[in-house]
Amino acid sequence: MSVKHQIARKDITDAGMTILSLDYVVGTGSNISVRIPGEELIAITPTGIAFDKMTPEMVAIIDMEGNRIDGEFEPSKALQMHLSIYKERDDINAIIHTHPTYCTALALARKPIPGAWEDMIESVGGCVNVSDYVLPNSNQIGPVVCAALADKLAVLLANNGLLTVGENLKRAITVAEICEKSAHSVLLAHMVGGPVPLPEQDCQLLKQFYNKKVCKL
């Protein structure tokens, strides 16, 4: 096993413990993957194993056609969805699917997170769309999720939960935290008249501002 594979597997189990500590996971329902730099491979969580029982060796190494290259455990059932996103988005190296309470509430109601909170618009790229509903084992799940994700870093999966992406796992986790804070705030805002979404032009300017700020860091 190469060092790069070891690092990717450890990064995934570490990220699993982080989302567990954030209370974004129930049982074995979440999944995490990363691209392995310089190789046409990804590392992805195994199916049916809780994060507090998962060791790096259990993480599956998979090629872009979905073949298991290394690892004794079956990959997550969301594998095809992850591969579709990597094929569609060159800028993405990490994907996390979680079930944070407030994001999941909106996913169940099939309501987007509106582009109302500046911080969310800056980091996600605008409102967070809801994908169309398809059964998890449908071969349409990849295209449907990619269409709703578009060029953003987060999407709500109808009747399911949240999916966030990023240039690395740290970013995908931060985006999930921002989405959950935003979903919570939006639901509270409905008690006092409802959130006021910002116009698309302002969303684009906020996004550009954030990208410049991140580039300077």
Ligand SMILES: [Zn+2]
């Ligand atoms: Zn789910």
